[in-house]
Structures are given as C-alpha cells and as structure tokens.
Amino acid sequence: MVVSASSPVIPRWPGLPDTERLVLRELLLHGSQSRVRIAEKLGLSRTSLTRTTRNLIDAGLIVEGPAQALGTRGRPAEMLELRPEAVHFAGVKLTADTMYMVLTDMRGRAVAESVQTLPSRDVADVVALIARSIPAPPRGAGPVAGLGIAVAGDVTESPEGAVLRHSNFLGWDAVALARLVTEATVLPATVVNDVHALTGAQHWFGSGPPRSSLVVFGIGAGIGSGVVIAGELHQGAHGRAGRVGHSRIGGRGRRCENGHTDCIHSFVTIPAIEHNAGVGPGEYDTVIDRARAGEARAAAAVRDAARAVGTVIAEAVNAFDPDAVALMGEGLDMVELAPEPLRASLVEFLEQGEPDDVSILRPRFDFGLYARGAAVAAMRELLSA
Ligand SMILES: [Zn+2]
Numbered sequence: 001m002v003v004s005a006s007s008p009v010i011p012r013w014p015g016l017p018d019t020e021r022l023v024l025r026e027l028l029l030h031g032s033q034s035r036v037r038i039a040e041k042l043g044l045s046r047t048s049l050t051r052t053t054r055n056l057i058d059a060g061l062i063v064e065g066p067a068q069a070l071g072t073r074g075r076p077a078e079m080l081e082l083r084p085e086a087v088h089f090a091g092v093k094l095t096a097d098t099m100y101m102v103l104t105d106m107r108g109r110a111v112a113e114s115v116q117t118l119p120s121r122d123v124a125d126v127v128a129l130i131a132r133s134i135p136a137p138p139r140g141a142g143p144v145a146g147l148g149i150a151v152a153g154d155v156t157e158s159p160e161g162a163v164l165r166h167s168n169f170l171g172w173d174a175v176a177l178a179r180l181v182t183e184a185t186v187l188p189a190t191v192v193n194d195v196h197a198l199t200g201a202q203h204w205f206g207s208g209p210p211r212s213s214l215v216v217f218g219i220g221a222g223i224g225s226g227v228v229i230a231g232e233l234h235q236g237a238h239g240r241a242g243r244v245g246h247s248r249i250g251g252r253g254r255r256c257e258n259g260h261t262d263c264i265h266s267f268v269t270i271p272a273i274e275h276n277a278g279v280g281p282g283e284y285d286t287v288i289d290r291a292r293a294g295e296a297r298a299a300a301a302v303r304d305a306a307r308a309v310g311t312v313i314a315e316a317v318n319a320f321d322p323d324a325v326a327l328m329g330e331g332l333d334m335v336e337l338a339p340e341p342l343r344a345s346l347v348e349f350l351e352q353g354e355p356d357d358v359s360i361l362r363p364r365f366d367f368g369l370y371a372r373g374a375a376v377a378a379m380r381e382l383l384s385a
Pocket residue numbers: 245246247256257258259260263264265266
C-alpha cells in the first residue's frame with residue numbers, strides 16, 4: 001500500500017504552524033542569530049518574522065537575547081535564542097530483552113536515563129512498560145512534547161502511522177507501534193529504525209553545524225547504515241535505506257542469515273568476529289585481548305573485520321560521495337587494531353579518489369545514544385516542515 005509520509009493520526013506539535021517550526025529549527029541547528037539574519041535565510045518578511053517570533057516567545061520556546069554589535073556601523077542586532085529546556089523528548093531503544101529510555105532537552109542533551117529488562121516480548125507488555133517509564137522533566141522545565149522509539153527493523157508509513165516490520169530480535173512484524181504508543185501515552189510517537197535514529201542524532205547534534213550529506217555505520221551485533229542526503233535523513237521507500245553487508249568479499253567466515261560464508265556480515269559483526277576467532281558468544285573482549293597480544297587466529301578475525309569495514313565504506317562513498325562517514329557501534333576495535341587492511345580495501349574498491357579524501361569520523365559512542373537518537377527522531381518529525 002502506498003500512503004503519503006505524514007500520518008493523520010499522529011498529531012503535529014500542538015499549535016506550532018509551519019513558519020514557527022522553521023524558525024525554531026533554524027535556531028536549534030545553527031544557534032542564536034539576529035532577526036535580520038533569520039529573515040534573510042528563511043525568506044521571511046519583517047511582518048511575518050515579527051509575528052512568528054512573538055508566537056514562539058509567547059510559547060516560551062525562544063527568548064530575545066542581548067543585542068550584539070555585528071559590525072562597526074548600524075544598530076546592534078536583536079538576537080534570538082532557543083530555550084532548550086522549554087520542551088523535552090523521550091527516546092526509547094528496544095533490544096530483544098532490554099528497554100533503554102532517555103529524556104532529552106531540545107538540544108538533544110540527556111536529562112534523565114533508565115535501563116529496564118523487558119517483562120516479555122508481548123507488544124502490549126512493552127507498550128505498557130514504555131508508557132509507565134517516561135521520566136518527568138526537571139522541576140521548572142517544560143513538558144514532554146513527543147516520544148521516539150528506535151528498533152532494529154523496517155519502518156513504513158501507513159494510515160495508522162508508522163508500522164514496524166521484520167523486527168527479528170523482538171519477533172515483531174507488521175506492528176502499528178506508533179499508534180499503540182500514542183494511545184498509551186497521549187504523546188505524538190515516532191518509530192524509527194535504530195541505525196537511522198543514530199544517524200539523525202549524529203547529523204543534528206554530532207559536532208558542529210549539520211553536514212549536507214553523511215553516512216553513519218552502526219556496527220555491533222549486526223551492521224546497518226543511515227544516509228543523510230541534502231540535509232535530510234533518507235529512510236527509503238520501504239524504510240530500508242542503508243541496508244548493507246551481503247556483498248561477497250571472499251574468504252571464509254561465519255554463515256550469515258542469508259547463507260553466505262563470505263559476505264561482509266560473515267566477518268564484521270561481533271558474533272562473526274567471535275566465531276571466526278574460535279571463541280564462544282559473549283567473548284568478544286577476549287578476542288580483542290588476544291588480537292592485541294598477537295594470537296594468530298584472533299588477529300586474523302580482526303583483520304578480516306577491518307577488510308570488511310573498508311569495503312562497506314568504499315561502497316557507501318562510491319554510492320553517495322558524502323561529506324563524511326561516521327563509524328559508530330560497540331564493535332569497532334578493528335579500526336584501531338588493523339588500520340592497514342581497512343585502508344587496503346579502500347584502495348581496492350574506491351572508484352575514484354584516494355583513501356585520504358574520505359573523511360572518516362569516530363564519534364564518541366555508548367549504547368544510550370540509540371535512545372537519544374530515538375528522542376531526536378521525534379524532534380525531527382515534529383520540526384519537519
Ligand atoms: Zn550475507
């Protein structure tokens with residue numbers, strides 16, 4: 001079924017018209033700015049900007065900052081500033097057995113976090129756990145305006161809102177999760193693929209102003225990627241953008257879910273590295289210790305993982321020519337331990353250019369960033385024009 005992106009049952013940010021959303025997004029992404037500058041960038045008339053900023057100030061979302069002299073001549077510029085504590089967003093990351101929850105302000109900063117074991121994988125149980133676990137904002141701060149849920153799987157839009165498909169860790173398929181969570185919480189709910197969530201948060205709040213294009217890889221229990229093109233997160237026609245990793249690269253590694261023993265998944269994931277190094281599940285750290293100590297089989301597993309990482313980076317650069325590639329996730333030790341095989345793959349597979357032309361970022365990572373990404377996904381949804 002084909003339905004337009006915006007769902008009728010998920011309420012927009014209450015009472016915030018398009019122009020207000022644009023101005024708020026501009027201040028959120030590019031910091032405090034003068035009225036004149038904002039009007040120029042967004043193509044707003046003075047009258048329209050005056051009305052819009054008045055509405056945002058009345059709503060408590062922005063304030064007028066101290067006037068600043070921006071040049072040697074003319075009147076000091078009237079600055080507008082975001083009030084990040086005016087609104088909060090809840091973010092949830094679900095794994096097969098655990099719920100990570102975070103509450104962020106409008107700058108994506110966590111103000112409360114919790115980790116809880118799922119009571120079961122029954123959808124109703126998990127929705128009820130989400131509904132009763134949303135933290136209260138700090139005393140005196142603004143309310144929770146929206147909620148995002150990040151899950152491994154495909155997210156597609158339907159008349160019922162976002163529907164989660166093929167979420168294998170949870171055993172969920174065709175779950176109208178956004179509607180169920182909205183009904184249980186009375187909050188606008190956004191459901192997002194977990195690597196897309198990580199990508200959206202890195203894009204808006206990673207470092208410096210948002211880049212025009214970015215590819216983020218999430219590497220750990222599995223491998224996935226997220227793509228930003230022309231400043232927007234590209235989720236794909238079927239919620240599957242950024243699925244990478246079954247290209248056959250030779251060698252022999254762990255059998256992937258598609259039956260390959262020589263694809264990127266066969267080498268790059270934590271289970272693959274454990275298998276290829278001859279240790280049991282959960283012993284990834286042992287492999288890394290052994291590889292550091294020069295043990296041959298562990299070192300080979302790590303080198304193969306690095307070769308696989310170099311290959312997927314080269315494929316992404318060939319496909320999108322992004323401003324930067326960010327590597328995130330809990331299974332990235334191969335990047336430091338085996339830089340040569342990674343670079344050799346770039347040399348072999350990049351269609352044009354040199355490995356040094358590729359800007360590869362290693363942002364700080366912890367598992368809580370998936371939940372923060374979910375909160376940012378809710379923010380992106382509510383601030384989209
Ligand atoms: Zn495969």
